[in-house]
Amino acid sequence: MRFRLGEREFDEHARLVMAIINRTPDSFYDKGLTWAADAAFDRVAEVVDQGADLIDIGGIKAAPGAEIGIEEEARRVVDFVARVRGAYPDLIISVDTWRAEVGRAVCSEGADVLNDAWGGADPGLAEVAAEFGVAMVCTHTNSVTPRTRPHRIEYDDVVAEAIRSTVAQAERAVALGMERDRVLIDPAHDFGKNSFHSVELTRRLDEMVATGWPVLVSLSNKDFVGEALDLPVRERVIGTLATTAVSAWQGAHVYRVHEVAETRQVLDMVSTIAGHRPLARAVRGLA
Known part of the structure; x- marks a missing residue:
């Protein structure tokens, strides 16, 4: 299994860091740290230096909040994508959006990936990805309305349902010409x-990997980490990194994260233990 993002090709052992760049004033984790365009641009430079393989730019926080229309979302991300593309011609740029109109606009400015975090809420987004020949992330959300929280959702088998939904979305995208x-x-x-x-x-992530489609995980500081450890958002980094290591061992390929340098080290260590990456240096007992 090989996959392509932008002009780069990756094999089944790839473990890529996708750095989150929030163009929002109210994100749950950074609380607007990169809301200003210059601050966001400086953050891109920082994460590239820290070893990010790609960035994911988002203009709307996932949680409930003020209504953000298409025009405002586009205002937050389209020109910024163009700015980053001009400064980093080889950087893989992803945009987190569920709206086809926004997807079309960012692809016109050089985006390489459309990250559909709301599982096909706008079926037209896959059509845009096919038209522009960019990559796309298909997610499982149980068809919930974007920016709403789950309430008493039940599954007979959540892993089987996640596989069914994401593979169906992926096959539809291919049928559209992707x-x-x-x-x-x-x-x-x-x-x-x-x-x-x-x-x-997380425990059964290898079953998703076994489908043959490359798997992206977005684990960073999420509520399930906080509830597992009974910790607030700002104290979930260690739990996130532990979950990242487990997911890497299970074979996931792309990791959407806030802590880039720490995640890079975790993924490189797992890759070395798995035999997919050499030691950075080897002197102990050899001199």
Whole structure:
């Protein structure tokens, strides 16, 4: 299994860091730290230096909040994508949006990936990805309305349902004309799920990997980590990194994160233990 993002190709052992760049004033974790365009641009430079393989730009926080229309979302992300593309011609740029209109606008400015975090809420987004030949992330959200929290959602088997939904979305994207090696799937921890579901998805993530589609996970500081450890948002980094290591061992390929340097080290260590990456240096007992 190989997959492509932008002009780069990756094999089944790839473990890529996708750095989150929030163009929002109210994100749950950074609380607007990169709301200003210059601050967001400085953050791009920082995460690239820290080893990010790609960035994910978002203009709307996932949680409930003020209504953000298409025009405002586009205002937050389209020109910024153009600015980043001009400064970093080889950087893989993803945009987190569920709206086809926004997807079309960012692709016109050079985006390489459309991260559909709300599981096909706008079916036209896949059509845009096919038209522009960009990559796309297909997620499992149990068809919940974007920006709503789950309420007493039940599954007979959450992993089986996540596989069914994401693979169906992926196959539809290919049927629309997308290249198969540009489609990824994401179980979407916390989205349309309680914490028991997210833990189960992590425990059995290898089943999603076994579908043959490259798997993206978005674990960073999420509620299931906080509920597992009874910790607030700002104290979930260690739990997130532990979950990242487990997911890497299970074979996930792309990791959407806030802490880039720490995640890079975790993924490199797992890759070395798995035999997919050499030691950075080897002197102990050899001199």
